Amino acid sequence: MKINIIRSIIRGMFSKRTVYIEKNGKEEKVEKIVIVEKIIEKTKSMLSSPTLVWFASLYFFSLLSIIIFNLVRTGFDLASVATAPEYYTDLFLHYGLNAESTYQSKYLHGFSSWLYAPFVVVFMGLALFFIKEAGLAFNSPSFSISDINKKYAYFSKNVFGYDVVLFGNQKWNAFYIGQVWLPIIAACIVTIAYSRHTKRETWIVSRFFISLLISFWLATDLAKMTDPNYYYDWSLFFPTLFEFRYNNRFVAYNGDYNPMTLTLVFTFFQFIPMIMLGVGELAYSATKTYLQKKQIFKSKEERIVHIPTKELPWIKERKKTKAEEEWLDE
Amino acid sequence: MSSETTHPTHEDVLLDVRDIYTYFRTESGVVKALDGVSFDIRNNEAVGIVGESGCGKSVTAKSILRILPKNGEVVAGEVYYRGVNLLNLTEPQMRTVRGKEIALLFQDPLSSLNPVLSIREQMVDVISLHRGVDEEEAAEIAVKMMKAVGIPEAEQRIDDYPHQYSGGMRQRILIARALALEPRLLIADEPTTALDVTIQAQVLDIIQRMRKELGLSLMLITHNLGVVAENTDRIHVFYGGRVVESGPTRDIFKDPHHPYTIALLESIPSFVKGKGRLATIPGSVPQLINPPSGCRFHPRCKYMTEECKKRPPLEKIGKDRYVACFHVDKVLADRKKSS
Numbered sequence: 233m234k235i236n237i238i239r240s241i242i243r244g245m246f247s248k249r250t251v252y253i254e255k256n257g258k259e260e261k262v263e264k265i266v267i268v269e270k271i272i273e274k275t276k277s278m279l280s281s282p283t284l285v286w287f288a289s290l291y292f293f294s295l296l297s298i299i300i301f302n303l304v305r306t307g308f309d310l311a312s313v314a315t316a317p318e319y320y321t322d323l324f325l326h327y328g329l330n331a332e333s334t335y336q337s338k339y340l341h342g343f344s345s346w347l348y349a350p351f352v353v354v355f356m357g358l359a360l361f362f363i364k365e366a367g368l369a370f371n372s373p374s375f376s377i378s379d380i381n382k383k384y385a386y387f388s389k390n391v392f393g394y395d396v397v398l399f400g401n402q403k404w405n406a407f408y409i410g411q412v413w414l415p416i417i418a419a420c421i422v423t424i425a426y427s428r429h430t431k432r433e434t435w436i437v438s439r440f441f442i443s444l445l446i447s448f449w450l451a452t453d454l455a456k457m458t459d460p461n462y463y464y465d466w467s468l469f470f471p472t473l474f475e476f477r478y479n480n481r482f483v484a485y486n487g488d489y490n491p492m493t494l495t496l497v498f499t500f501f502q503f504i505p506m507i508m509l510g511v512g513e514l515a516y517s518a519t520k521t522y523l524q525k526k527q528i529f530k531s532k533e534e535r536i537v538h539i540p541t542k543e544l545p546w547i548k549e550r551k552k553t554k555a556e557e558e559w560l561d562e
Numbered sequence: 563m564s565s566e567t568t569h570p571t572h573e574d575v576l577l578d579v580r581d582i583y584t585y586f587r588t589e590s591g592v593v594k595a596l597d598g599v600s601f602d603i604r605n606n607e608a609v610g611i612v613g614e615s616g617c618g619k620s621v622t623a624k625s626i627l628r629i630l631p632k633n634g635e636v637v638a639g640e641v642y643y644r645g646v647n648l649l650n651l652t653e654p655q656m657r658t659v660r661g662k663e664i665a666l667l668f669q670d671p672l673s674s675l676n677p678v679l680s681i682r683e684q685m686v687d688v689i690s691l692h693r694g695v696d697e698e699e700a701a702e703i704a705v706k707m708m709k710a711v712g713i714p715e716a717e718q719r720i721d722d723y724p725h726q727y728s729g730g731m732r733q734r735i736l737i738a739r740a741l742a743l744e745p746r747l748l749i750a751d752e753p754t755t756a757l758d759v760t761i762q763a764q765v766l767d768i769i770q771r772m773r774k775e776l777g778l779s780l781m782l783i784t785h786n787l788g789v790v791a792e793n794t795d796r797i798h799v800f801y802g803g804r805v806v807e808s809g810p811t812r813d814i815f816k817d818p819h820h821p822y823t824i825a826l827l828e829s830i831p832s833f834v835k836g837k838g839r840l841a842t843i844p845g846s847v848p849q850l851i852n853p854p855s856g857c858r859f860h861p862r863c864k865y866m867t868e869e870c871k872k873r874p875p876l877e878k879i880g881k882d883r884y885v886a887c888f889h890v891d892k893v894l895a896d897r898k899k900s901s
């Protein structure tokens with residue numbers, strides 16, 4: 233019985249469907265395998281989803297700002313463009329406890345740095361912007377509260393743009409605004425425009441999981457810098473959840489940076505752009521409705537002319553019923 | 563009374579819809595459902611409103627009675643009923659019009675009746691409210707009307723519930739309820755579409771008989787041309803939110819002028835004798851967010867020229883006959899040739 237159901241489901245998936253498509257004005261018969269068609273459909277829809285547009289535009293704008301900042305920092309030449317991702321990845325990865333680490337991230341050089349850098353800057357930058365004392369002192373593995381100087385923004389070195397400050401608040405310096413907030417805002421605008429245009433919503437779950445993956449990537453890299461021998465023992469993933477609480481290498485970590493905590497922290501702060509996007513979408517709809525209303529209802533007020541009820545011909549010729557008297561008293 | 567509100571019309575004109583525009587706000591933009599609709603209905607006259615699905619027939623009825631959904635609004639135009647512009651009335655004043663002056667009959671009789679109340683409760687309440695009579699008298703009127711629309715054993719059946727009636731019977735009850743209020747105008751929006759053919763004819767017969775007995779006017783909305791031919795004196799043909807042709811029913815069936823009306827009539831099998839095959843109108847119903855410019859029929863019209871990208875006015879071409887087309891002459895010449 234069960235086998236039959238499974239068999240028929242599988243057969244159904246691989247069955248062929250005849251469809252007619254129009255080619256050069258003529259109808260053509262095409263046989264399509266259902267499962268292949270489904271996969272193609274799903275892939276197409278994923279590739280054009282607002283979630284993907286969000287990450288792609290975030291990536292693009294972040295990379296753009298990295299390059300622009302580096303050009304302004306070093307002066308205009310091609311070498312500065314080429315080393316921009318590397319410079320900023322390095323800057324961020326050496327933040328805090330990793331200030332003196334000599335471990336080199338696998339993704340620091342070459343092609344992978346171009347993929348990695350934009351996410352490092354936005355994900356870490358956003359978290360550092362919100363974490364209260366972060367970035368306000370020269371960092372070292374031995375950090376003390378008295379090192380905090382609210383006038384400066386430091387990573388392992390003085391960051392470019394720290395001295396241009398808005399609202400008298402060091403957190404609002406050109407570095408955070410230009411490299412973190414502007415790319416996020418630009419990506420929000422692009423995504424809102426796209427999702428409203430295609431009438432597809434950003435799916436919060438898929439966005440959450442992609443953010444989680446990127447955060448995990450970043451957190452692992454940071455953890456490895458404090459302990460180069462650190463590795464995830466995947467075979468212990470499930471057992472540690474229930475049994476090996478003391479010697480697990482997965483959930484708890486007693487190095488300096490806990491990769492799991494970092495993953496959660498980075499993912500958590502990614503909810504802020506998600507909320508911005510939601511608010512933006514609402515604002516967009518509200519504005520559109522308002523404009524449409526203005527366009528449609530423009531003449532309504534002017535149009536209303538008050539006529540005394542007793543002048544209405546049908547009221548004149550007969551007496552009002554009780555209900556009508558009640559309505560008209562309103 | 564303000565001069566804008568009343569206007570001197572032909573004594574005979576009961577309802578005069580003048581150039582109304584009804585728009586809807588939607589996610590994808592503003593839907594221009596009615597784009598300058600004008601027509602009139604006279605005393606004791608049965609008028610048909612015909613056109614393809616989505617051309618704005620129901621929206622016209624809702625605009626007249628001001629029962630449009632929240633996202634819709636009549637943006638411009640006038641609806642004169644007995645010389646009073648209904649669009650100027652306050653909501654309480656409007657309630658003295660609905661039901662008592664202009665009654666509306668919907669396509670789906672079940673959704674207009676409350677399933678948990680007996681027919682008596684649903685009829686007596688409405689009748690006593692609108693006619694100012696006590697419940698006993700209202701019940702008498704209800705039974706009388708039910709008998710008049712052909713419901714047997716009305717005295718007993720009045721205590722039944724809607725689901726105990728058949729579709730045709732339910733529509734009769736709605737007719738009885740509407741007419742018990744003695745309206746002057748009955749707007750019937752596809753009153754028989756949900757019913758099967760033999761019942762359709764019976765219900766239409768009842769509407770016709772009652773109309774003659776009570777001397778009311780009828781605005782019959784339908785896409786069934788057969789129904790229109792048998793039940794109306796005049797018709798207004800709608801296309802894409804406008805009236806494209808109007809005139810006495812017999813004249814229009816015999817001698818249609820507008821290319822759309824011709825296409826519509828050719829789609830009835832019996833109309834083109836000998837062909838024996840249902841002609842369909844090529845092209846699709848215009849979408850109303852970005853409608854075709856000028857004559858809205860131009861993407862589907864074989865007489866189309868550059869001029870048709872301007873809006874053709876609804877012009878008088880004979881007694882009671884109006885048509886909105888730039889190339890009526892060409893169309894007529896063509897028809898003569900082929901026949």
Ligand SMILES: Nc1ncnc2c1ncn2[C@@H]1O[C@H](COP(=O)(O)OP(=O)(O)OP(=O)(O)O)[C@@H](O)[C@H]1O
Pocket residue numbers: 586587588593595613614615616617618619620621622631633634785850
């Ligand atoms: N509530 C609404 N919101 C947006 N658009 C609407 C709304 N109601 C109607 N419309 C639009 O107005 C147009 C006319 O609709 P209407 O219901 O009057 O068509 P109809 O002629 O009665 O067709 P049918 O024969 O299908 O009943 C349609 O294009 C429809 O999309």
Ligand code: SF4
Pocket residue numbers: 820821822857858859860861863864865866867870874886887888889890
């Ligand atoms: S105005 Fe032009 S497009 Fe419109 S119906 Fe007449 S001929 Fe056709």
Ligand SMILES: [Mg+2]
Pocket residue numbers: 619620621751
């Ligand atoms: Mg309708």
